Structure formats: structure tokens, C-alpha cells
Amino acid sequence: MVFKTAFVFLFCFLTIFASSAIAKPIRKRSRKIPGSFIVQLDGDCNRRCRAAIRKALASNPLTSGCTLGKRGSKIGSISFEDVKCPLSVSIQETSVASTISAQSNIESVPGIQLVAQDEEVLIASGEPTSLWGVDEADGGVRKVKGSPVRDGFRTCSVSSQNGTGVNVWILDTGCTPSSAGLCEGYYGGENVCKDNNGHGDHVGGTATHPTFGVATGAVRSCVKVLGDNGSGSFSNVIKGIEFAVANKNKFGKGDVINLSLAGPKYDPVNNAVREARKSGIFFAIAAGNSADNACNYSPASTPGRGIFTVQAHDENLKAASFTNYATKELKCxxxxxxxxxxxxxGGRFSGTSMASPHVAGACAVLLSDGLKPTRKRLTAQSVRIKISGTVGRRTLGLACA
Structure with missing residues (x-):
């Protein structure tokens, strides 16, 4: 349903399975969650705007029981407001949209463009299996007689700043104090951002940990957007992105956000990523684990330079059986x-969740050396991996030496 210049969408429910035996696929057709919506506005929604939305909801008997969240989020030129309605009343997307849209015609509220109901989605999670990934990321890989050959060294730790001065934001299940990450914010339902799930620690460790990480000199800031039970909402992810944007440039050489999560294609989350990118933050995003076109998933389908969606491959340079991919027509x-x-x-895991932080760390290495992360620089030392019927993609491989 199309209206004017804002988006209303739901809280998208995220579920994580970090301890599962295999990388979990993500459903393209997600489950609807009744009663939860988000209003996306083209611009800032100030007190007058929020009051007008409340007035609009109260004016319609069908939406009079709906409430506006305590605070909204603003990322770049767009803002988000949460609306929750009682489950005792069946409310359609069109009812919420038309109610607020009618009020926007007489008060300072931007119009509504889209209404979508809440949907359940899954994290691009992994399973409990060496640092071959770091070796490949910081020095590349080549094939000799069909077999992969890596140099066996942390090339970048010797020849570069290795992430120093860069903040890598891990929006996930949080981090434990012993993981060498800074616990910065929490939007996952608990009142602390400690990771009692393990997914966030594993992902963040691959990006920046002194032993396991690609960019061992970078700062890692953890923002808990998922609860310890592994579930959360797209509204929390948006708030986490907003938090990172509001606190960027603390260490002088730039910021990278890693999103090791995925769900069905969802424009509002993609919009939040694009707006954050305009502020100068780079993104590494998991492609998803459904062995499907990544264009069907979010935030993987977000286009733009400096927004890198990452497939997964194994130590033998074979595409992972679960990884999402690109096609000639849809290159996401x-x-x-x-x-x-x-x-x-926490152990050994598999998933595009594990691939994405390798790229986040590599972006941090480039930024610390005063280089803008581009696909060409990220794949300077690489080979091409192709899945039958798809577009081949170069492997991550920095040329640090």
C-alpha cells in the first residue's frame, strides 16, 4: 500500500541459532507478528510530530488502543517511530497507514509510503569447527595444481596499522568482558550487553580479537541488538545502527558495522543501512544461509558502495553449501x-555470519592505513569462486605487503 513520504513497518523478529549443528537456512516467507508496526518518516519526527501521531491513533476507534514507543530513532535523513497495538483487536496495515496519513494532511507529520506487518526472521548463524581464514584475509590465497596455497603468515600485522584507530561495531548478541570488546549499548531486551549466547563473541572475535581476529589493532564496540535467547527485532537493529552513527569517529580513522544477521527482503532495514553509510560508516553484511539469491534477503540486499555483502567458502575454496549468492540478473x-x-x-562455527566479520576486519585494516575500503582492494590477492548457475565472486584477500 503506497502513500506519501514515510514508511510504516513492523518489528521484524530475529531468531539466532548460534549453537546449532548446521548453518541455519532463512525462510523467504516469514511468519506475521500481529500488533507491531514502525513508522518510518522522511525527516526528523519532533515532539509535535510524535504528538500528532498519538492524536491520529487516538482519533480512530480501531487504533485508539495503539501506543507510540518511548523514543524514536533517527539515522541520516530518515527517522523511525514504534507503534504497538493490542492483540485483542485485529488491525490491518492499511488501517494504521490511513489513520496517520489523514492526520499528516492537517499537521506536520510526513505522509506514509508503506505498511508491512511484523515478520519472523533468522540470524545468519553457525555451528561449533583454523585461523586459515585470517591467513587468507590478510595475505590472500592462490591455487597451485588446483589446491589452495596460503602464505601461513599474518602479513598485515607486520606491514600495516592492522586496524589501529578504527572502531568495528558488532551489532549482535553482545560481548562478554573477557572477549576484548567494549560493551557499548543494548537493545536486546536485557539491561546489560553481556553475551550469554556466544554468537556475538564469536563474530566479534573474528573481526578484531588479538588471537582470532583479522584487525587485531582495531577497537571492537559491541551493541546488543539480540537477547540471550537469540531473538530480537528489526527495530532493535535500527536502534543499534542509530547508536553507532551517533557515536562514530571516536578513534580517528573511521568505523565499520558488522551485521551477521538476515531475514526476508525488508526495505526499511535496508534504508537504515543506506542512511548510515552516508555518514561515512562502512558495512560488512552476511549474505545468509539459504543457498538462495541474496537479493531475497535483508540487510544483504542493500545496495551501495562501501556496503559489502559477503558469501562464504571453505578451506578448499569451495562455496559453502548453505551460502546465499549472486546471479547475472541480481547481483546482491x-x-x-x-x-x-x-x-x-567459543569454538569453531560455520555460516555467512562467520564470513562477514572477516570482511569487517579487512575494512578496518584498510581504513587504519588511510585507504578507502573498496571491493578491488578487498580482493587484491584472490581467486574466483563460482557456484553453478551463479555469478562468480572473488575471495577476500588483502595485499598488505
Whole structure:
């Protein structure tokens, strides 16, 4: 349903399975969650705007029981407001949209463009299997007689700043104090951002940990957007992105956000990523684990330079059986990175969740050396990996020496 200049969408429910035996696929047709919506506005929604939305909801008997969240989020030129309605009343997307749209015609509220109901989605999670991924990321890989050959060294730790001065934001299940990450914010339902799930620690460790990480000199800031039970909402992800944007440039050389999560294609989350990118933050995003076109998933389908969607491959340079991919017509991935049997904090796991932080760390290495992360620089030392019927993608491989 199309209206004017804002988006209303739901809280998208995220579920994580970090301890599962295999990388979990993501449903393209998600489950609807009744009663939860988000209003996306084209511009800032100030007190007068929020009051007008409340007035609009109260004016319609059908939506009079709906409430506006305590605070909204603003990322770049767009803002988001949460609306929750009682489950005792069946409310359609069109009812919420038309109610607020009518009020916007007489008060300072931007119009509504889209209404979508809440949907359940899954994290691009992994399983409990070495640092071959770091070796490949910081020095590249080549094939000799069909077999992969890596140099066996942390090339970048010697020849570069290795992430120093860069903040890598891990929006996930949080981080434990012993994981060498800074606990910065929490939007996952608990009142602390400690990771009692393990997914966030593993992902963050691959990006920046002194032992397991690609960018061992970078700062890692953890923002808990998922609860310890592994579930959360797209509204929390948006708030986490907003938090990172509001606190960027603390260490002088730039910021990278890693999103090791995925769900069905969802424009509002993609919009939040695009707006954050305009502020100068780079993104590494998991392609998803459904062996499907990444264009069907979010935030993997977010286009733009400096937004890198990452496929996964194994130590033998074979595409992971679970990884999402690109096709000739729909090219929503940018490169492939190690994502099978990746060792980090908590054990060895597989998934595009594990591939994405390799790229986040590589972006941090480039930024610390005063270089803008581009696909060409990220794949300077690489080989091409192709899945039958898809577009081949170069592997992650920095040329640091």
C-alpha cells in the first residue's frame, strides 16, 4: 500500500541459532507478528510530530488502543517511530497507514509510503569447527595444481596499522568482558550487553580479537541488538545502527558495522543501512544461509558502495553449501570470505555470519592505513569462486605487503 513520504513497518523478529549443528537456512516467507508496526518518516519526527501521531491513533476507534514507543530513532535523513497495538483487536496495515496519513494532511507529520506487518526472521548463524581464514584475509590465497596455497603468515600485522584507530561495531548478541570488546549499548531486551549466547563473541572475535581476529589493532564496540535467547527485532537493529552513527569517529580513522544477521527482503532495514553509510560508516553484511539469491534477503540486499555483502567458502575454496549468492540478473553479493569451520571465541562455527566479520576486519585494516575500503582492494590477492548457475565472486584477500 503506497502513500506519501514515510514508511510504516513492523518489528521484524530475529531468531539466532548460534549453537546449532548446521548453518541455519532463512525462510523467504516469514511468519506475521500481529500488533507491531514502525513508522518510518522522511525527516526528523519532533515532539509535535510524535504528538500528532498519538492524536491520529487516538482519533480512530480501531487504533485508539495503539501506543507510540518511548523514543524514536533517527539515522541520516530518515527517522523511525514504534507503534504497538493490542492483540485483542485485529488491525490491518492499511488501517494504521490511513489513520496517520489523514492526520499528516492537517499537521506536520510526513505522509506514509508503506505498511508491512511484523515478520519472523533468522540470524545468519553457525555451528561449533583454523585461523586459515585470517591467513587468507590478510595475505590472500592462490591455487597451485588446483589446491589452495596460503602464505601461513599474518602479513598485515607486520606491514600495516592492522586496524589501529578504527572502531568495528558488532551489532549482535553482545560481548562478554573477557572477549576484548567494549560493551557499548543494548537493545536486546536485557539491561546489560553481556553475551550469554556466544554468537556475538564469536563474530566479534573474528573481526578484531588479538588471537582470532583479522584487525587485531582495531577497537571492537559491541551493541546488543539480540537477547540471550537469540531473538530480537528489526527495530532493535535500527536502534543499534542509530547508536553507532551517533557515536562514530571516536578513534580517528573511521568505523565499520558488522551485521551477521538476515531475514526476508525488508526495505526499511535496508534504508537504515543506506542512511548510515552516508555518514561515512562502512558495512560488512552476511549474505545468509539459504543457498538462495541474496537479493531475497535483508540487510544483504542493500545496495551501495562501501556496503559489502559477503558469501562464504571453505578451506578448499569451495562455496559453502548453505551460502546465499549472486546471479547475472541480481547481483546482491560483493565477495566471498572464509565461513566454514572458523575458529574464534567459543569454538569453531560455520555460516555467512562467520564470513562477514572477516570482511569487517579487512575494512578496518584498510581504513587504519588511510585507504578507502573498496571491493578491488578487498580482493587484491584472490581467486574466483563460482557456484553453478551463479555469478562468480572473488575471495577476500588483502595485499598488505
Amino acid at each position: 553479493t560483493d565477495l566471498s570470505a572464509p565461513g566454514v569451520s572458523i575458529e574464534s571465541i
